[in-house]
Amino acid sequence: MKLSGGSARVNALMAQMSLGEKLGQISMLADGLVETGPPGPHNPFNMIVDGRVGSLLNVWGAHLVREAQRRAVEESRLGVPLFFGLDVVHGHKSIHPVPIAEAGSFDRQLWEATARDSAIEAMADGVHMTFAPMIDVARDARWGRIVETAGEDPLVNAEFGRARVRGYQARDEKGIMRLAACAKHFCAYGAVVSGRDYAEADVSWRGLEEIYLPPFRACVDEGVAAIMPAFIDVAGMAMTGHKRLLRDMLRARWRFDGLIVSDYNAIAELINHGVAADAPEAAALALNAGVDIDMMSDAYFNGLPIALERGLVSMDEIDMAVRRVLNFKEQIGLFDDPYRNMAPSASKEEIPKTLAPERRALSRQAAQRSIVLLKNEGALLPLKAPRSLAVLGPLADAPNDQLGPWASAGDGQDAVTILAGLRETYAQADVRFAKGAPFEGRDEDELEAARKALAGADAIILCIGESRMMSGEALSRTKPEIPAGQLELARMALESGAPVVLAINSGRPLVLPDWLVEGAHAILAAWHAGTEAGPALAAILSGACNPSARLAITWPRTTGQMPLFYGLRPSGRPHDPQNTWTTGYYDCPFDPCWSFGQGLSYTRFARANLRVDRDALDLDDLVSVSVDVTNIGTCEGVETIFLFSRDPVAQVTRPMLELRDFTKVALRQGETRTVVFVVKVRDLCYLDEDRKPRLDDGAIQFHVGASARREDLERIDVVIAQG
Numbered sequence: 001m002k003l004s005g006g007s008a009r010v011n012a013l014m015a016q017m018s019l020g021e022k023l024g025q026i027s028m029l030a031d032g033l034v035e036t037g038p039p040g041p042h043n044p045f046n047m048i049v050d051g052r053v054g055s056l057l058n059v060w061g062a063h064l065v066r067e068a069q070r071r072a073v074e075e076s077r078l079g080v081p082l083f084f085g086l087d088v089v090h091g092h093k094s095i096h097p098v099p100i101a102e103a104g105s106f107d108r109q110l111w112e113a114t115a116r117d118s119a120i121e122a123m124a125d126g127v128h129m130t131f132a133p134m135i136d137v138a139r140d141a142r143w144g145r146i147v148e149t150a151g152e153d154p155l156v157n158a159e160f161g162r163a164r165v166r167g168y169q170a171r172d173e174k175g176i177m178r179l180a181a182c183a184k185h186f187c188a189y190g191a192v193v194s195g196r197d198y199a200e201a202d203v204s205w206r207g208l209e210e211i212y213l214p215p216f217r218a219c220v221d222e223g224v225a226a227i228m229p230a231f232i233d234v235a236g237m238a239m240t241g242h243k244r245l246l247r248d249m250l251r252a253r254w255r256f257d258g259l260i261v262s263d264y265n266a267i268a269e270l271i272n273h274g275v276a277a278d279a280p281e282a283a284a285l286a287l288n289a290g291v292d293i294d295m296m297s298d299a300y301f302n303g304l305p306i307a308l309e310r311g312l313v314s315m316d317e318i319d320m321a322v323r324r325v326l327n328f329k330e331q332i333g334l335f336d337d338p339y340r341n342m343a344p345s346a347s348k349e350e351i352p353k354t355l356a357p358e359r360r361a362l363s364r365q366a367a368q369r370s371i372v373l374l375k376n377e378g379a380l381l382p383l384k385a386p387r388s389l390a391v392l393g394p395l396a397d398a399p400n401d402q403l404g405p406w407a408s409a410g411d412g413q414d415a416v417t418i419l420a421g422l423r424e425t426y427a428q429a430d431v432r433f434a435k436g437a438p439f440e441g442r443d444e445d446e447l448e449a450a451r452k453a454l455a456g457a458d459a460i461i462l463c464i465g466e467s468r469m470m471s472g473e474a475l476s477r478t479k480p481e482i483p484a485g486q487l488e489l490a491r492m493a494l495e496s497g498a499p500v501v502l503a504i505n506s507g508r509p510l511v512l513p514d515w516l517v518e519g520a521h522a523i524l525a526a527w528h529a530g531t532e533a534g535p536a537l538a539a540i541l542s543g544a545c546n547p548s549a550r551l552a553i554t555w556p557r558t559t560g561q562m563p564l565f566y567g568l569r570p571s572g573r574p575h576d577p578q579n580t581w582t583t584g585y586y587d588c589p590f591d592p593c594w595s596f597g598q599g600l601s602y603t604r605f606a607r608a609n610l611r612v613d614r615d616a617l618d619l620d621d622l623v624s625v626s627v628d629v630t631n632i633g634t635c636e637g638v639e640t641i642f643l644f645s646r647d648p649v650a651q652v653t654r655p656m657l658e659l660r661d662f663t664k665v666a667l668r669q670g671e672t673r674t675v676v677f678v679v680k681v682r683d684l685c686y687l688d689e690d691r692k693p694r695l696d697d698g699a700i701q702f703h704v705g706a707s708a709r710r711e712d713l714e715r716i717d718v719v720i721a722q723g
Contacts, residue, residue, distance in 0.1 A: 001602050003522050004408070005459065006063040006323055006327065006329070007105055007324075007330060009330065009335060009594055010323060010327055010330060012327045013078060013080065013326060013482065014319065014323065014326070016078060016324065017078065017129060018051075018470075019305065019308075019318075019323070019609060020046065020050040020051065020052070020301075021077070021080075021456050022319070022436025022491065022667075023049075023052075023300050023301045023304055023305075023318070024047075024051045024052045024053055024054055024301065024319060024328065025054035025080065025322050026054060026292060026293050026294060026300050026302050026318075026321045026322055026325055027042040027052065027053055027054060027055075027262070027293070027294050027298065027301045027401060028053070028055040028056065028057055028085065028263075028293050028294065028295045028296065029045060029046075029047065029052065029053045029055075029056060029057075029296060030044070030056070030057050030058045030295075030296050030723075031044055031056055031057075031058055031068075031399075031520035032057075032681065033205035039325075044056055044068075045067075045310065045636070047066060048068060048072050048075075048076060048082065048410050049071050049072075049075045049513075050076070051076050051077060052082075053082070054080070054082065054083075054101040054146075054293075054325055055082055055083045055084065055085060055129075055293065056068060056082055056085070056326075057083050057085040057086060057121050057131075057236070057295065057296075057588050058086060058402060059084060059086075059126075060084065060086055060122070060126055060127050060409055060557050061125055061126065061409075062124070062125065062126050064498075065084055065125070065126025065127075065158075065388060066126070066339060068082060068084075068496075069081060069082055069126075069339060069379070072338075072339045076646075080326070080329070081329060081335065081338035081692075082127040082332040082334075082383060082404075083125060083129060083328070083329055083332065083585075084126055084127050084129070085127070085128065085130070085131060086122065086127045086129075086130060086131070086150045086181070086259075086408060087128040087130065087131045087132065087406050087408065088118050088119075088127065088130035088131075088132060088168075088179065088408050089132045089134065089148055089405065089406040089408065089462055090118075090404070090407075090530065091114070091363070091407070091408060091410060091530060091554075092116070092118050092120075092121035092122040092125065092325065092408045092409050093121050093125075093355060093359075093409050093410060094117060094118075094121060094355050094356075094360065094362070094363050094409070094410075094412035094414075094530075094531055095403045095407050095412070095413070095415070095530040095531045096114045096118070096362075096366045096367070096419065096530045096531075097362065097366055097370040097404075097405055097527055097528065097529045097530050097533075098147050098148070098404040098405070098406075098507055098510065098527055098529075098530075098637075098643065099133070099134065099148050099149060099150055099527045100138075100146060100147050100148070100149055100150070100151060100507065100527065100552065100553060101370040101371075101525075101527035101529060101549075102114065102366055102369075102370045103149075103150035103151050103156060103242060103309070103422055103552035103553075104151075104370055104372055104525075104549040104551055104599070105366070105369040105370050105548075105549055105662060106156075106549075106550060106640050106662050106663075107369060107662060108162075108226070108273045109159075109163075110158055110365070110369055110685050111159075111160055111163035112163040112166050112364060113163060113167045113219075113258070113362060114165040114167065114168065114296055114362065114363075114366050115133075115163065115164045115165075115166070115167025115169075116168070116170050116638070117359060118130070118167075118179070118408075119167065119169075119178040119179035120171065120178060120181050121359070121409075122408075123172070123178045123179055123341050124341055125409065126341070127707075128140040128179065128180060128181040128332055128334075129179065129181075129225070129226065130168055130179050130180070130181060130182065130183045131184060131228060131236040131261075132168070132182065132183075132184070133150075133160060133164035133165065133168075133180065133184075133185055133219070134148040134149055134183075134184050134185065134578065135149070135150065135158070135160065135161040135188075135215035135216065135219065136148075136149050136184075136185055136187075136188075136192050136212070136230075136701055137151075137152060137153070137157050137183075137191075137211050137212055137215065138151065138152060138158075138190035138553070139152045139190065139316045139553075139554075139562075139564060139565040140190070140191075140192075140195035140562045140563035140564075140566045141195070141271065141477055141480045141508045141509045141510075141511075141553070141556060141562055141564075142194065142196075142477055142478065142480055142510075142559070142562055143187070143190065143192060143196075143197065143476055143508075144197055144471050144472050144473060144475030144507075145190075145472065145474045145479065146190070146471075146507070146508045146553070147405055147406075147471045147507030147508055147528070148405075148406060148472070148474055149190060149406070149554060151551075151552030151553040152552070152553050152554060152565040152566070152596060153217060153552070153565075153566075153567070153596065153659050153672045154210070154211050154212075154214045154569075154659075155214070155630070155659045155660070155661075155662075156552055157214075157215035158214050158215040158217075158218035158219075160215075160275050160596075161183055161215050161216075161218055161219040161224075162218050162219065162221075162222045162674065162704065163183045163225065163378060164181060165183070165219050165222040165224045166222065168180070168181040169181055169223065169224075169225065172215070172341075172615075172631060174273075174333065176331075176332055176333045176340075177225070177332060178404070180225035180226060180328070180332060180363055181219070181224050181225055181226070181607040182224070182225065182226035182227065182228050182259070182261055183215075183216055183219040183220075183226070183227050183228070183506065184225045184227070184228035184230070184263070184671055185228055185229065185230035185231070185232075185239075186216050186227050186229050186230060186239065186245070186246070187208060187212045187213055187216060187230065187234070187239070187245070188201045188203045188212040188230065188232070188234050189201070189229065189230040189231070189232055190193040190212070191203050191207070191212065192232060194474050194624070195476050195477075195562065195563070197224055197473060197474050197475070197476045198231055198474075199232065199233065199496035199499040200232055200234075200236075201232055201233070201234050201235075202235055202443075203234055203579050204234060205691060206652075206687060206691065208234070208245075208261065209687060209691060210686075211220055212622070213249075213287065215490075216250075217254060220250070220254050220256045221319070223719045224258065225258050225259065225328070226258050226259050226260070226261050226542070226546070227250065227258065227259070227261070228257065228258040228260075228261050228262070228263055229242065229246060229260065229262065229266070229291065230263065231263050231266050233273055238265055238267050238268045238270055238273040238285075238342055239287075240262055240263070240269075240276050240286050240289070240291060241268055241270055241275060241276070241282075241285030241286050241288075241289045241291075241504075242289055243288060243289040243290070244278070244290040244663075245658060246290040246291065247288075247289055248378055248647075250290070251290050258324075258325075258328075259292050259293060259324055259325065259328055260290050260291045260292050260293070261291075261293040261295060261677040262286060262293060262297070263290050263295060263296045264295050264296050265289065265295070265296050265297045266293050266295070266297065267282050267283060267286045267295075267297045267299040267300070267364065267698070268288075268298070268299045269297070269298035270282035270285055270286065272283030273579050276579065278299075278303070279297075279303035279306075280303040280304070280306040280307040280310060280312065281303075281312065281500060282297075282299050282348075282624075283303035283304045283307050283313075284303075284304070284307040284310075284312035284313045286299070286300075287300070287304065287313050287317055287318065287321065288312075288313060288317065289492075291321075292321040292324050292325060293321075293325065293351040294465075295421070302631060304318060305607035305619065308439075308550070312377065315649070318552055324676065327647065328400040328538055329401045331383070337631075338374075338445065342612040343709045343719035345430040345582075347364055348612065350586065351418060353484070354447060355414050356484070357525070362532065363530050363531045363532040364532035364535050364536050365540075366382070366530065367529035367530055367532050367533050367535075367536030367537070367538040367551055368389070368525060368536045368539055368540060368545045368547075369548060369604070370549050371523065371524055371525065371526050371527065371529060371536060371537060371547060371549055372447050372525040372549040372550060372551055372556075372598075373518075373522070373524050373540070373549075373599060373600040373601070374523045374524065374525060374551075374594055374598065374599065374600065374612075375409075375520065375521075375522055376521075376522050376600055376602075377521045377522065377525040378521065378699050379540065380459075380499050380521045381427075381500070381501065381522050381538075381541060381543070381602070381604060382521045382541060382542055382543025383386050383459055383542060383543075384427065384542070384543065385428070385429075385540050386429050386458040386459050387429055387430065387458050388399070388429060388430040388431075388432065388456060388457050388458050389426060389430070389431045389432070389454075389457060389458065389460070389461060389462045389567055389645065390432050390434075390450075390453045390454045390457035390459075390460045390461070390473045390493075391418070391419055391422055391428055391431060391432065391433045391434075391453075391460075391463070392433075392434055392435075392450050392453065392460060392461070392462050392463065392493060392602065393434045393435070393436055393462050393463035393486065393489065393503075394435050394436070394437060394466040394467070394664065395418070395436060395438070395463040395464060395465055395467075395503075395505040395660070396417065396418045396419045396433060396435070396461070397417045397418070397419040397420075397433060397435070398416070398417065398467070399413070399415035399416075399417050400412035400468060400535070400618070401439075401468045401505070401528070401529055402415055402468075402530065402533040402540060403415060403465045403468060403528065403530060403531065404417070404468050404528025404530070404674040405468050405469075405471055405473070405475075405507060406472060407468070407527075408412065410531065410623065410636055411559060412454070412517075415530075415531050415532075415533070416531070416532055416533070416534040417533070417534045417536050418461070418463055418526075418534045418538070419431075419433050419534065419635045420534050421533075421534025421535040421537060421538035421539075421564070422461065422534070422537075422538050422541070423512070424535070424538070425538035425541075425542050426538075427534070427541070432452075432453040432457070433453065434446065434449040434450040434452070434453040435449070435450075436449070436450035436486075436489040436492075437450075437483075437488065439466075439483065439486070439487045440484050440720040441483075442481045442485040443485070447488070447489065447492065450489055450492060450493075451498065454492070454493065454496045454498065454654070457496070457498045457664060459498055459499050459501060459540070459700055460493045460499070460500045460501065461492050461495065461501050462490055462500055462502050462503065462520070463484055463502060463503045463505055464489065464490060464491070464502070464503075464504065464505070465482060465504045465505040465506040465510060466507060466508070467506075467690040468504040468509070468528060468704065470506075471506065471507030472506050472507065472675065476637050478559070478647060479511070479559055480508055480509070480510055480511060480559065481510055481511045481512075481529060481559075482504075482510055482512065482516075482666055487516070488515065490502070490516055491515075492515070492563055494519040494520070499521040499522075500519065500520045500521055500522075500685055501520070501522040501523075501524070502516065502520040502522065502523045502524070503524045503526040503537060503696075504524065504525055504526055504527075505526050505527065505529075506527060506528070507523075507527070507528055507534075508511070509525075509551075509553055509554075509555040509556060511556060511557065511558055511559055515663060516547065517593065520638045524540070524547075525549075525551065525555075526539070526679075527603045528643070531664045540720070543602060544635045544655070546601055546602045546603065546635060546636065546638070547599065547600065547601060547602070548599075548601060548637065548638035548639075548640070548704075548709065549599055550597050550598060550599035550640045551594055551595070551596055551597060553596065553606070554566055554595055554596045554597070554708075555592055555594040555595075555598075556592050556593060556622055557589060557591075557594045558588050560585070560587075560588060561585075561592065564592055565596070565598040566595060566597075566656075566657055566708035567656070567657055567658060567659075568655060568656055569653045569654065569656065570653065570656055571656055572582050575590045577590070586632065594713075595707050595708045595709045596639065596707065597642055597707030597709075597712070598707045598709065598712075599640070599707075601633070601637045601638070601639070602633070602634075602635055603631055603632075603633025603634060603635045603636065603669070604631075604648045605629055605630065605631055605632065605635040605636035605637070605639040605667070605703065606630045606631070606679055606702070606708070607628065607629055607630075607641075607706075607714060608627070608628045609624050609626075609628045610625075610626070610627045610704055610714045610715075610716050611625075611627075612624065612625050612626070612702070612718055613626070613714065614665050614718070614719050615649065615717075615718050615719060616718070616719050617681045617683055617700075617718055617721070618681065618720075618721065619682055619722050620681065620682065622679065622680055622681070623679050623680055623681060623718060624676055624677070624678050624679075625643060625677045625678075625679060625702050625704065626674055626676045626677075627641065627674070627704050627714070627718070628672055628673070628674050628675075629641060629672065629673055630667070630671070631667035631668060631669055631670060631671050631672075631674055632670075633669065634669060635669055636666070636667065636668045637666075637708065638664055638665065638666045638667075639662055639664070639665050639667065640662060640663070640706065641662065641663055641664075641665060641675050641704065641705070641706065642657070642659060642662045642702055642704070642705060642707065642708070643660045643661045643677045643679070643702065643703075644657040644658060644659055644660060644702070644708070644713070645657075645658050645684060645700060645701065646662050646701040646702040646703065647656070647684070647686060647696075647700055647701075648698075648699060648701060649696070649698055649699070650686055650694075650696055651686075651688050651689060651694060651696065652686065652687070652688065652689060654686060657703060660677070660683070660684075660702075661677045661679070662664060663675060663677070664692075677704075681695070681700075681720070682695075684720075695720060695722070696720065697719075697720050697721055697722055698719065699716050699717050699718070699720075700715050700719075700720055701716075702716050702717070702718065703715050704716075
């Protein structure tokens with residue numbers, strides 16, 4: 001999205017603006033409908049008239065937006081319209097699964113469809129920009145914001161980001177993007193030390209360019225409207241003032257000409273980072289690095305006039321930021337129609353009270369494709385016709401919590417809980433419910449109610465994990481585990497003798513005790529699956545839907561393994577369980593509880609005839625990697641196939657596996673289909689010692705299979721022979 005030019009209208013406005021009005025355009029303030037940071041001592045609605053604000057966040061609803069816009073257009077001196085931003089992360093009113101869950105669908109079309117649905121709802125509520133997608137590669141389950149990411153892999157985050165940008169920014173009937181996307185957080189926020197939110201990240205340039213930057217490059221290539229720098233510092237350089245990455249790489253090298261929007265209060269926090277002595281210095285650092293909009297710190301409005309006097313910034317740099325903001329407003333149609341998509345006299349009564357059926361259907365579909373079946377001992381699932389079910393746990397009937405964090409305008413009253421879904425699906429069964437335990441702590445009365453519910457049950461559905469307030473921003477955990485009171489309930493359920501189906505509702509992988517993993521007959525990563533979580537889980541448990549999701553994040557056995565991911569480098573002493581003197585642990589197995597890509601189905605699949613269309617390749621070639629996939633089970637199902645590569649001998653050590661592509665294949669019982677991946681040989685290049693692309697002559701391995709586990713992969717080699 002190109003914003004640095006200027007129409008006659010924008011040029012005319014620029015010529016009339018005072019310095020204060022210009023600084024207002026590059027200042028974003030919050031109203032208080034939701035809390036996403038510390039409140040500021042201001043009344044944004046009064047400041048609109050004075051031209052002190054160019055955009056608002058955390059306000060939605062046609063009646064509120066219309067009134068704010070009316071003040072800007074009709075009462076401010078120049079009548080410049082506002083734009084409105086909101087964190088529409090995984091739905092607006094119809095809440096879809098949290099991103100770490102939906103990423104496990106490995107379905108690009110679904111990722112785009114749910115973003116488009118979110119955009120339609122948010123647009124109708126007066127929102128113009130979402131602070132999403134979040135594409136921070138995340139490998140540490142202690143970090144609370146892992147819930148907002150697409151997991152541990154750079155390619156998955158890149159593809160997720162591309163799909164989200166396409167969905168959010170899809171054009172309406174007038175050819176205007178529905179919802180501008182703001183990709184965040186540029187970059188390496190997922191690498192914070194100890195998984196501690198807002199902490200520093202110490203990442204090499206190789207790590208930045210190979211792991212953390214590619215998703216943002218993909219979003220820029222897709223035409224994302226805006227980028228948000230991370231709160232943090234990377235290797236001692238605060239990202240909000242990181243000229244080398246923001247101006248030199250993002251602006252100059254990648255040619256990104258959209259908006260750069262600071263995170264909440266981040267410019268003022270450059271003082272806390274110790275790189276600015278006061279607000280004028282902080283404002284100058286951010287502006288000189290290319291940040292166009294100051295979110296909620298007032299550093300631009302109060303600090304830039306002083307910075308100008310000190311010679312720290314130029315008027316040209318201020319004008320460039322203002323011009324980008326005005327051009328953005330023009331390109332999304334606000335000058336022609338500041339009340340776009342709003343009724344002439346919008347009121348609270350005009351807001352729909354119920355969610356549209358087609359939106360519920362999409363939310364249910366997304367949830368079904370995001371719930372991962374991790375264990376199914378003795379083919380316990382699907383549960384076809386139980387006479388009685390004991391449904392236990394604080395998450396079985398928790399409508400607000402199943403929405404997860406960052407639920408935007410979502411309302412728990414619209415959510416269909418797991419208990420409600422099970423009672424509808426198993427209408428002929430005796431479905432008994434007991435909460436059994438609070439989210440944290442212990443309740444003897446609840447435990448006693450659970451004991452009674454267990455009596456004579458054919459099966460137990462155990463819904464435990466995290467509340468929505470246990471994951472998300474500022475919610476890092478040193479022990480990302482199921483709380484003790486819920487584990488006491490789980491032990492009681494296992495000791496009852498009835499088969500236990502464990503549904504883990506969470507925003508991150510949770511460390512599970514061995515006795516629970518071994519004792520539960522079936523285990524599902526149910527995540528926070530959104531408005532339709534209940535019917536979706538019930539459909540999977542009953543067999544009406546065959547599970548197809550896979551983990552987008554490696555699931556650790558213990559906190560001590562974190563950060564944990566599949567793309568490890570071999571080291572000089574690769575792990576060998578038979579050799580003490582290799583990398584590993586004294587007190588824990590080396591392998592995770594479940595690997596990236598793992599997930600079960602109610603049917604079984606076999607792969608055969610792995611092949612390439614050529615075995616000697618030049619740099620400019622394309623190579624096709626093919627494999628035949630057969631459904632050898634008893635029902636139709638969907639398999640996920642991953643293509644990894646490995647460069648065994650290079651100038652620098654390469655990871656054991658690097659994801660190159662993934663796809664889904666739907667197969668009827670007995671059906672065989674050929675999956676074909678087409679790879680550009682040039683994409684197999686790595687960065688050499690000087691961080692320049694390089695590909696050596698010699699063998700390249702392709703690994704194809706159902707997960708990153710070695711036993712789930714087949715290998716075929718090709719030879720690079722450059723002329």
